Amino acid sequence: MLLQGKPTKIRSLSNIVNVTRTLTPSIQEVERPSSSLDDRFETLPPCELGNSLDDVTYTKLVQSSMHLGCSVHGKLVQSHMVKTGYNPGLFLHNTLLNMYLKCNESDMALQLFDEMAERNVVSWNSLISGYTRLGLYSNAKEIFCKARIANIDINKFTFASMLSICAQTSDLKLGKVVHGLLMSSGIGVAAFLTNPLVAMYSKCGRVDQARVAFDQCDGLDDVSWNSMIAGYVKAGLHDEMLQVLVKMHRYGVRFSSYVLGSVLSACCLNFDRSLVWGKLLHSCSVKLGWDLDVVVGTALLDMYAKIGDLDDAVSTFSVLNDKNVVMYNAMISGLLRGEENSDEYAKKALNLFAEMQRHGLRPSEFTFSTIIKACIACKDFEYGKQIHGLVCKNNLQSDEYIGSMLVEMYSMWSSTDDALSCFDSTCKQDIVIWTSMIVGHAQNGEYERALVLFCKLLSSGLKPDEFTISTMLSACANLAAARSGEQIQSYSIKTGIIESGVVRNSLIYMYAKSGDIDSANQTFKAADKSDVVSWSVMICSTAHHGCAKEALSLFELMISSGIAPNDVAFLGVLTACSHGGLVEEGLRDHGIAPTEKHCACIADLYGRAGRLSDAKTFIMDSGFSHAPIMWRTLLSSCRIHKNTEIGKHVAKRLIELEPQASSSYVLLYNIYNDARMEEAATEIRDLMSNRRIKKEPGLSWIEVGNRVNSFLVGDKCHPQSEKIYAKLDDLLQEIKKIGYVDELEKDEVNHHSEKLAVSFGLIGLAPSAPLRVMKNLRVCRDCHTVIKLISKVEKREIVVRDPIRFHRFRDGSCSCGDYW
Structure with a gap:
């Protein structure tokens, strides 16, 4: 039947006549989508169904169909007019046009428009606004151009629609043309047209022009002020935004929840302003009674959380009534931004999530990604697995943000197989989740699998960023896979990523750790500007290659170049002195507070030089006598110099600190074995066996x-x-x-x-x-x-x-x- 099920597309009014004559449906045969519209038909006298109705009746029937969003009865009414030979007026034609557009039938609307014998500005505006509502901006622009060619006397509604289209498409060029036509039309720039003008210029990145239009307006309303403030917020011009806000207050315009929410959100982006203006606006919102509003309350909560004022954030959260998911999300993410006591804040975030669950609120994708981050922060693996279960229960495992956090969580706990499973179940695998997956394998020492994943990333068509490239170069360094590193370097040169300082430093590290110190040196010298990381990597690399004097020369050159050395550079110098036997140079005071690693290097410096007693005294006085690395260093020196007596005491101390570490037992065993003390060596081996301590196999x-x-x-x-x-x-x-x-x-x-x-x-x-x-x-x-x-x-x-x-x-x- 005609118009039953999927509506038949009627290409023209003549087609309507043919379809009507062929199928001749009656009103009662058409499927009834609404009783209210059917009632209108049933009230008509039976004798009139075969004759034309009047304009008012037809109009009401079409309007009813339009209000219901269903074009079935509207098409039937039009068919009835054609069948009875009724010639509708302009108003009825425009009503039909609106009906088709509001029922998302743009093709039918255009066909009707083209066949209308008479059209006025309302007809053109209906088509333009209808296309705009459907997102068919190019079609709307085309109709506007045709209206101009047809010399239609366009009105303020036409201008408002076109300015809205220019804002949506960021078409500044056409927007300026429309603005010029508006000024030359003599219509006048009232608030009705100022608001879309301000929005158009703001969205096109010309907030200065938006301000000119705002200042020239004959009468501003609330929307005008809000639009101007929103424009400044979008442009990041917070001072200008606050000036407009003050001016708005002086003019006696009442703040709305929307404008307060926008300004408070902007305060989060400017920390210097947040402390003063944020609290001032909080006071203002309390005075106006907006502080308990959902929009304003959430913005206040988010502002305090982002600027690190967690006490005020908690206070704001506690007074809000009818808390929703957005409020909980703001509070949970705010707690995770706290730098101090991050473990404590992470646990509070987990408690908030549990409270949210008890109140029956359904977590969003953002909630899950944030709470998984909390599990990572407080290292609660079991809770994290439970959250993963909830994610699956809510069928959100394919979300890329949640997937990325799950990959990071499982990678952190060395469960790379689980991480890979989460990665595979994510629908949209963007560069973030690929990087998380690759970094997770690299951090867990699975460098070869990281390389395989990197190759798959390239074949997927995605472009890795500098962080991914840096991670892969580090993986090649740990594998000593210089050939693979060279290929990644070639890719970096081709894509321009090589210019990144992070990538260049990783490249130096890759060559140096792969044993090619010459290529590392060439890469270092080729850099336009070397930072402290570049110098530190080069000094440490040279030291580990046994080039002690070259490392010291680099250190001096670094200082003369005006680069202040960091802890890593000093560590490299001490390593060079230790490996080169340069005791006096290594003991020179460089004016820094030594760390545990620095002290271990000094102990190694004494030990390698055979000054075992000095090394032991230094360890006791260093403040790091509890650190196993200090005693392990000395024990290694005892083996080098075959000092069984000191080695035995050092090993005893080390075994007390690390009873399950195999290296301590192995070193002591080797000391006894080198000294031909077979009985003592056997005792150590038996002790390892009894304690179930296995030696790490040499690879x-x-x-x-x-x-x-x-x-x-x-x-x-x-x-x-x-x-x-x-x-x-x-x-x-x-x-x-x-x-x-x-x-x-x-x-x-x-x-x-x-x-x-x-x-x-x-x-x-x-x-x-x-x-x-x-x-x-x-x-x-x-x-x-x-x-x-x-x-x-x-x-x-x-x-x-x-x-x-x-x-x-x-x-x-x-x-x-x-x-x-």
Whole structure:
């Protein structure tokens, strides 16, 4: 049936006649969407249904259809007029036009408009305002141009609609044209037209022109003042906003909740003004009785929370009646902004969330993302998992903001698989959640998975920002994957991100930690402007590579360049002095308060130089005698200098501080083992076994062919295992010819992970390429000797990085000078 179910599109008035003649529906056959409209039809005499009705009846029927938002009966009325040959007047035509537009049938409205024999300004305005309401701004602009061409005497309603369209589309050029036509029309600029003028100029970024229109207005109303204030708020011109507010008060215009809310929100953006103006406006709102209003109360709460005045925020929150979700959100997010006692504030935020639940309020997406942040702040993993359950219950797990916070939460607690699951369930994976996922893996030491995710990010078409690039360069640094780092550097150059200081510093760090100190130095020198981070990274890198004098020279150059050193730079200097045996230079007073790490370096400086008693005295007097790192440093020095007596006492102290740390037991075991005290060594091993303390396995890795290859001691899992062991056996035979003596004669030592990695590198890399091997534990003396001799017989540069420093082997010697 015609107009039943999905309405048939009627292209013209002639089509209406054809459809009517073909289907000839009666009023009773049409599906009835509303009893009130049906009643109007039922009151008509049966004899009149086949004849024309009068203009008033037709108009009322069309208006009823329009008010109901349903065009079915309106189309039927129009069909009836066509069938009976009734010629509607202009008013009825305009009513039909409005009906189609309000029922979202813009095509039908335009067809009716085109076939109207007579049109007035109301017809044109109806079409323009209808298109504006439907968001069809281009169509509205086109109709306006046609009205101008047709010499229609447009009125203030036309101008108001066009100014609104220009504001919505930020079309300043057309807005100025409309403003010019308005001024030349002689209509006059009353408040009715001033308000859209102010809004148009404000939204187009010309708040100065908005102020001119505001000042020239014949009569301002509340909306005018609010529009002008909103314009200044949007432009960030808070002083001008406050001037208008004062002027408004002097003119006796009553503040509305909207204007007070806007001004209070702006106060949050200007901290200097917030303390004075915010409290002044609070007093004003109390006087006017607006302080308990939802809009004003929420704005006050948000203002106090954002400026850090949590006491006033809590007071404001407590007096508000009928608290809604927005108020709770403002209070919870405000508590999480507190810098001091963040753990305490985070717990208060969790309590507020529980209170919100008890009151039956349904949390929003913002509520969940904020409360997950609170769980992160107070490290409450169990509560966080419960919140995740609520997120799933409310079917919000696909929200990108919630997903990003869940990824951060699970990554923080090393649950990267759960983080990845949250990431996969998020519909809109923007750069923020990708970065959270990549950073989470990198922070948990899963650098290879971070690289895989980064490649997927690039293939998704999203562009990583400087923070993501910096994270990936750090991941490459920890993997010593210089080739992958170079590819990321190329991408940074191509996209221009390389100009960022953060990226350039990460690039220096990547090259240095991958064992390529020369490339790190070149990157540092190529920087247009080096900041304190650049200098500090370069000094520390040079120190860890055993270039003590170069590190000290860089430090002096940094000071002469006017850059004030930070704690990291001083740490680099002390490390350089420690590794280089420069005791006097390291003990020089630089006028800073030493941290725990600084003191550990000084203890190491004494210990490496053989001044074990001085090191012990320094530790006792440093104020950090409770720190395990201090005693671990001294214990390591005791092993170097084979001082069993002091080593035994230091180990006892260290085991008391860290009873479950395997490194203390291993160091003491090695001290006894080196001193041929087999019984004491066995006791330590038994003690570890009884306490169920497991030694961290030695792991070495090397990048070959864009792949990081890892090895454990005696590892035979590699696909080229037979070739690796055959190569290692050949190497051991070759170095024995030039003086190497295998004193231990144990396969376990001969098959240490770093030896396997070096052998694989010699097989897989080109003869001219240097070998860069990374290790999670310190290099043992036998491996150090073997790799020195391999560098000589193979005529290759071999760089080995352990947790303490770099060893650069060339032609049978090491950069550490055997002082390590």
